[in-house]
Amino acid sequence: MQRLRDLSRLVEAVYDELDHTFGTYQRNSGLACRPGCGACCNNPEIEATPLEMLPLALTFYDQGRAEQVLAELEAYSGFACYHYVRHSLDGILGQCGVYQQRPAICRMFGAAGVKGKQGETRLSVCRTIKQDHSDKYQQTLITMLTEPAPKMAEGKDRVRQLDYALGKQDMPINQALKVAIERVLFIAYYSGFEQTEEVA
Numbered sequence: 001m002q003r004l005r006d007l008s009r010l011v012e013a014v015y016d017e018l019d020h021t022f023g024t025y026q027r028n029s030g031l032a033c034r035p036g037c038g039a040c041c042n043n044p045e046i047e048a049t050p051l052e053m054l055p056l057a058l059t060f061y062d063q064g065r066a067e068q069v070l071a072e073l074e075a076y077s078g079f080a081c082y083h084y085v086r087h088s089l090d091g092i093l094g095q096c097g098v099y100q101q102r103p104a105i106c107r108m109f110g111a112a113g114v115k116g117k118q119g120e121t122r123l124s125v126c127r128t129i130k131q132d133h134s135d136k137y138q139q140t141l142i143t144m145l146t147e148p149a150p151k152m153a154e155g156k157d158r159v160r161q162l163d164y165a166l167g168k169q170d171m172p173i174n175q176a177l178k179v180a181i182e183r184v185l186f187i188a189y190y191s192g193f194e195q196t197e198e199v200a
C-alpha cells in the first residue's frame with residue numbers, strides 16, 4: 001500500500017507542474033475559461049488513465065468511501081463526469097466536485113498545444129474560449145510561431161511514465177476511476193492480509 005501512496009504523491013507532484021505550466025500559458029495568452037462554464041465536464045467520454053485517478057481513489061479510500069463510490073460508479077448512467085456538479089439544467093454551467101484531485105487532462109484542457117499531422121505543434125482552443133477571446137486567439141496563433149504552447153500529450157506522458165501498468169490505457173473518466181479504486185482496494189486487502197500473517 002505504501003508503494004501506491006508514494007506513486008500517488010509523484011502523480012500529484014506532476015499535477016503541480018502541469019497546473020503551473022498550463023495555467024501560466026492560459027493566463028499569459030488571455031485564453032481563460034468562461035467564468036462558471038463546465039461544459040467540457042458534461043461528457044462521460046473524457047479520457048483519463050487509472051493512474052491519473054489514483055490520488056482521488058486513495059482519498060476515497062482514506063475517507064472510508066471507496067466501496068460506496070465504486071458501487072455508485074457501477075450504477076451510474078449519467079451523461080457527464082461522475083464528479084461534475086451541474087449548476088444549470090443543460091449542464092453547460094457547473095463545477096468540478098473533486099477539483100484538487102482532478103486528472104491530468106482537466107488541468108490542461110482549454111487552450112494548449114496538440115501535435116499536428118506533420119509533427120508540428122498546433123494550438124487547440126475550446127470553442128467557448130475562441131468565441132469569448134477571438135482577438136487573443138488570433139494573436140496567440142501568431143505567437144505560436146515563436147513560442148509554441150505546452151503540449152497536452154507531453155503532460156499526459158509525464159504522468160504515464162510514472163507507472164506504465166496503471167498509466168498505459170486511456171479510458172472514459174468514470175471507468176478510469178473505477179479501475180483505480182479497484183486497484184486500491186485490491187492492494188489494501190492484500191496489505192492487510194500480509195500484516196495479519198506477520199502478526200500470526
Ligand code: SF4
Pocket residue numbers: 040041046081082083084085095096097098099102103106173
Ligand atoms: S474530474 Fe472535474 S474537471 Fe475533470 S471532467 Fe470531472 S468534473 Fe470536470
Ligand code: SF4
Pocket residue numbers: 032033034037038039040041109110126127128129
Ligand atoms: S475549456 Fe471551454 S468548455 Fe471547458 S470549462 Fe473552459 S470554457 Fe468551458
